[in-house]
Amino acid sequence: MDKKDLQIAHELQLSGRLSNQELAERVSLSPSPCLRRVRQLEARGVIRGYTAIVDQSALGYPITVFVRIALQRHDTRTVAEFERRVRAIEEILDCFLMTGQRDYLMRVVARSLEGYERFIRDVIHTIPGIGSIDTSFAYGVVKQARALPARG
Template sequence: MDRKDYQIVRALMRDGRLTNQDLAARVNLSPSPCLRRLRLLEERGVITGYAAVVDQKSMGYPITVFVGIRLSRHDRETVERFERSIDEIDEILDCFLMTGAIDYQLRVVAPDLDGYERFVRDRLHAIDGIASIDTSLAFGIVKQSRILPMPG
């Protein structure tokens, strides 16, 4: 990737609805070369998709919870079962494989504290192989960004 590719990616991270004309103007290219570069970035997997950024409170999920999971066993079957199960639960927005005291860090949304309790009891406890669940509630958001820094 060269500097122009990074400019294209950054412009789209800021506004994924840019037309090719607007994108080309923003990165100082003519439309045809801009579109060619964009298609190559998509083909190479640099740009993996486009999505609307939605306010979670407006959708009825004002509560954000960070959940640390430690598995009871680390054999292939337990790990694969856990990861398949997590992938099927819509309230889990992110799942990171971790180093240290916990095995996974989840970012979960809930409508309220009772809803989070139901989520733990009905969804997480149903997954075999979980040894512990550690919950931290987010009081608010100081910074939330999907815009990656430019290299260099």
């Protein structure tokens, strides 16, 4: 990726609804080469899709929870089953494989504290192989970036 590709990717992260004309102006290209570069970035998987950023509270999920999971065992079957089940749960927005004392860190949304309790009891506890669950509730957001750094 050259500097123009990085500029294009950054501008689209900031505003995925830019017209090709607006994007071309922002990155100092003419529209045709700009569109060609965007299509190449899409084809190479650098740009994986476009989405809207929605207020989670407005959609009924005012609570953000960070959940740390440690598995009892780390055999292939246990890990694969845990990860397969996590991918299918809509309330889990992110799940990272971690180093340290816990194996996974998940960002979960909930409608209420009671809803989160039901989620843990009825969904997470049904996943085999979990050794421990540690929960932290976010009570504010200081920064929530959507775009990767522009430095190339």
